[in-house]
Structure formats: C-alpha cells, structure tokens
Amino acid sequence: MGVGYICCTSSSSSSSTLLTYKPKQLFNLANPTTTSITSQSHFKTSTNFYSISCTSSSFLPLKCGAGIDIRETQDENTSNPMMGIHNINPDLLQQMVYDALVWCSLHGLVVGDKSVQNSGIVPGVGMKHAPFALLPTSFPQTQWQQACDLMCIFNELIDRVSLDGNFLQDTLSRTKRVDVFTSRLLDIHSMMLEIKKKEEIRLGLHRSDYMLDDQTKDLLQIELNTISSSFPGLGCLVSELHSNLLNHYGDHVGLQSGRVPGNTALTGYADALGQAWKEYNDPRAVVMVVVQTEERNMYDQHWLSTVLKERHAVTTIRKTLAEVDSEGELLPDGTLLVGGQKVAVIYFRAGYAPSDYPSESEWEARLLMECSSAVKCPSISYHLAGTKKIQQELAKPNVLERFLENKDEIAKLRKCFAGLWSLDDPHAVRDALERPELYVLKPQREGGGLVISDLFHLILLISNSCCFSRKKIK
Numbered sequence: 001m002g003v004g005y006i007c008c009t010s011s012s013s014s015s016s017t018l019l020t021y022k023p024k025q026l027f028n029l030a031n032p033t034t035t036s037i038t039s040q041s042h043f044k045t046s047t048n049f050y051s052i053s054c055t056s057s058s059f060l061p062l063k064c065g066a067g068i069d070i071r072e073t074q075d076e077n078t079s080n081p082m083m084g085i086h087n088i089n090p091d092l093l094q095q096m097v098y099d100a101l102v103w104c105s106l107h108g109l110v111v112g113d114k115s116v117q118n119s120g121i122v123p124g125v126g127m128k129h130a131p132f133a134l135l136p137t138s139f140p141q142t143q144w145q146q147a148c149d150l151m152c153i154f155n156e157l158i159d160r161v162s163l164d165g166n167f168l169q170d171t172l173s174r175t176k177r178v179d180v181f182t183s184r185l186l187d188i189h190s191m192m193l194e195i196k197k198k199e200e201i202r203l204g205l206h207r208s209d210y211m212l213d214d215q216t217k218d219l220l221q222i223e224l225n226t227i228s229s230s231f232p233g234l235g236c237l238v239s240e241l242h243s244n245l246l247n248h249y250g251d252h253v254g255l256q257s258g259r260v261p262g263n264t265a266l267t268g269y270a271d272a273l274g275q276a277w278k279e280y281n282d283p284r285a286v287v288m289v290v291v292q293t294e295e296r297n298m299y300d301q302h303w304l305s306t307v308l309k310e311r312h313a314v315t316t317i318r319k320t321l322a323e324v325d326s327e328g329e330l331l332p333d334g335t336l337l338v339g340g341q342k343v344a345v346i347y348f349r350a351g352y353a354p355s356d357y358p359s360e361s362e363w364e365a366r367l368l369m370e371c372s373s374a375v376k377c378p379s380i381s382y383h384l385a386g387t388k389k390i391q392q393e394l395a396k397p398n399v400l401e402r403f404l405e406n407k408d409e410i411a412k413l414r415k416c417f418a419g420l421w422s423l424d425d426p427h428a429v430r431d432a433l434e435r436p437e438l439y440v441l442k443p444q445r446e447g448g449g450l451v452i453s454d455l456f457h458l459i460l461l462i463s464n465s466c467c468f469s470r471k472k473i474k
Contacts, residue, residue: 088253096134096249103244104129108303109237112296120294123302130234135253136242136260139212143219144261147210150416153409154208154224160403161390162202162381165193167402171393172384174424179444181354182387188367189380197370203276203345203377205229205269206386210416220418223442226378226386227352232265233303239263267311269304274312276375277344285344287316288374290324292350301349317341321351321362328365334373345375352383388444392420 088096104110109130112119116126161167169186176183207229209222239260246257273287287308289301305316319327319338329337336343346369350356357363370380384390393399395417400410421428432439 092249092252096245099248100132100134100241100245101129103241104132104237107237107240108299109234109241110299111234112298114296120292120296120298123298127299132238132241135245135255140217143212143217146219146416147208150412151206151208153404153413155204155206156409157394157400157403157413158204158206158224158226158382158385159202161385161394162379164403165189165381168381168384168390169193172387172389175387175389175444181357182384182444184357184363185380185384188370189384191367192370192380195371199376199379199381201276201279201375202379202382203272203375204382205272205347205377211418219416221416222418223388223391224386227383228349230297230349231300232269233300233307234297236263236266237303266303266307270307270311273304273308273345273347273377274314276377277312277314280344280375282342282344285342287314287345287347288324288338288343289316289318290346290348290350290369291318291320292356293320293322295349321356321365322359324365324369325361328368330368330372334371336369336372336374343372343374345377346372347377348383388420388442389422392422395420 109132110127111130113126113128114120119126168189172182172186176186204226207225209225210219211222212218213220239262243257243260246253246255246260250256277285277287287305289305291298291301295301301318305318308314308316317338324338327339331337336346351362351366357366366380369376376382378386395414400413404410404413423429
C-alpha cells in the first residue's frame, strides 16, 4: 500500500508567504536550488526570489489537504499597505533584526557555520542562524491554493510513473548514454525490474517548486523534487518567526501576523514517516536517515527526528552511505540490518548527487538498500520519476493520459507546466540561439546551482548534453 500526507511548507529558501486577495505587488516564485534551461521571456529579475513549496508524501493521501492552514484574510482595500523595507526607520529595522536573531537562536532556526571545523558533524559546534527573509512576501491566495490542490494530483502521477519501469528506462535511455550518474541509477532500477522487486509500501516526500509569471499571473512549475526535499523543520520555524515579528512590529510595517499562513510541513513529514513505520509492522525497527558525511543542515533533519519520536515513539539512526555499506546486512527474507538494528524506513537526505558516491562503496550501499524490504523514501523508481527528463516527457501531448484518467486533473497539471526542452530538440536550440535572453539552462542534476541565463556560447558547446531549456518566467 502507499502512505502519504500533504501539507504546505512556505519556502525551500527559508521564507514565508503573506496571503493577500489583491496584492499590489507580486513577487516571483523561484527555487534557488533548481537548475535547467527555461524560457526567460516572462521572468522578472529580482532579488526578491521566493519559493512556495507544497510538501507532501504520496501515494495514498493520508490527510490530503489537511495540513494546509490558510487563515482568513481581509480584503486588501481595507488592510494596511505593505511598507517597503527601505521605508522602515533604520533604528526600528535594526531592532527587528536583533530580535529575529535572538528568536532564531532560542528556537533552533540554525545551521552549521562552514567556517567552523566539525560544524557539519558534531551537533552544537559552530552554529549560526539559517538564512531567512526578515519579512514575509506577498503572494495571491488563489495561486497558493492552486499549488496546494495540485499536490495530490502530482503525487498520484509520480506513483503511477514509478510503476511503469519501461517508461522510465525508455525515456531516460539517451540520458543514460551521456550521464554516468543517471546511468548507475538506471542500472539499479533495471536490476529491480529483473528480480521483479515489489514495493508493497511506497512513500514519497515531495516538493513542487513554482514561479509566478509576472505578466499572466499563471502559477508555473519549475520542478518536482522526489528525493531529499529539505527544510520541513526550518521552514516551519521561519513562518513562526514572521508571525512573532509581526505580532510586535506589524503596525509599523503595514503587515498583519494573522495573514501569515500556518505551516505544518514538519508534522506532515513526521506523520508520513510514522505511518510508513507502522505499516512495516515491527515495533523494534528504526527509521534510518541517510545523510552526507558533513551536513551543515543537520538541525533541519534533527527537528524531524525529534518530532517523529515525540508523535510516534519512533527511533531514528543517522548513517552515511559508506556506513550503510560497512555496517549493513541483508537477511534472506529481505530484512535490512544496519549496525545490528532492523531498519523499517530509509529516508534519504543524501544520495541525490554524484558527489554523494565518491567510491563503489556508496553504490553498493544504494543497491543493498534497494534490495531490502525496508520502505524507501524514495525508492529508486520514485527517484528517477523526479528527473528533469521525465518532467519534460510528461509535458508532451498525450503522455499524461498514459498515467491519469481524470480529464479535469490532467488539465490542471498542464496549466502549470512551463516550457521545457532538451538540447536534442533542434527547434528549441535554434530559438534559444536566436533569442537567448528568453531562456535559462537547467541541468539534470538535483541539489541546486548552475542555473545559467547567458546561453548563446554555452549552447554551442554543450548541445549534445542532457540539459534542458525552458522559457524564462517573468
């Protein structure tokens, strides 16, 4: 069976949204951790990039939509206008910053400082506040609700795509020839197909990243993340921080704390993992969090482990891929033991990038886990279903109909698709060369970075690679 939970986390970039019916100014939605070629014709360059992230697990909606807490808002005509940050009294602004930093320190809105040795290894060493926006960003409530409503449909889609092994292998076949990392993932997936490995319990914690087109006001999807979707812990804290600041300073900046939407991503994640652990049906088993060797974002992960323990009495262990390889053992019945402990659920917060696999040891660990009966979050098929190439394929005519029957749901998905092309499309390449200002380049990789907007010479160099072009969203 599948288990799942849907909730809304307001940002993958540690910020929050202020809901408004008729916002005087709409800021673009952008996920700073994404990369690919997209069309720029509707993208407005701004320092106010903000990411709305609908976070959920799939496939059966455990409480689909129940995690969304959208508070009643006043009509904008009767509310105070939002004050620009530069119009705030400098002394007041400094006091707000000071109070915000104190709040972060007291409430665990922290990360490891990369300049301090062992800050990504030993808890409590070299902590500093996580990057955050001092004030929330205005965003229209209609598009917010649209993003939340889409998540259940996307969850169903990802699950069905993951079950179509031939579709995954065929669609990614060209990528396999030019991308060693994706090739290794496909090899593991192929092995699972050969042994007819069935995932009776399927769990996904997904985040869909959107941008708001400044001209059409359309909500357009940038990507759907199916592995290591981060910040359920810190994202919720940012929403609390903004509410706290506006309780004290809202009248001075023209904002109301009651219009900041509630954020339940953390409990949503914990409940989804807890339900998967329960379905595994062994009270002695643990949830294993697969982590990187040095993880400055460990506190976001520890928040999740803590809430999982408090709400479901589930023990978590943290292991790197190398440790899984050295300590892992697969019993004849498929049970996975790591360090002598039975593992019920494997939650990946690593394993999404080539740098996570510096040797064969890490690949052996990934294969070992995939062969086990533990619930994988995500499984290799869910991981592959979230690749940019699959996203591009799903946007083609008649492909969604292969996986979904409801015409209304299909139309809702298509409405949020932004243009996305691979560089083996001669028409897209020609147009990008003629009008490079309309596109951005986004590679296949997960984990952020490398969004490139100066494309002309780059396209000439890499036109045989597996990057994708997308029209810019203004």
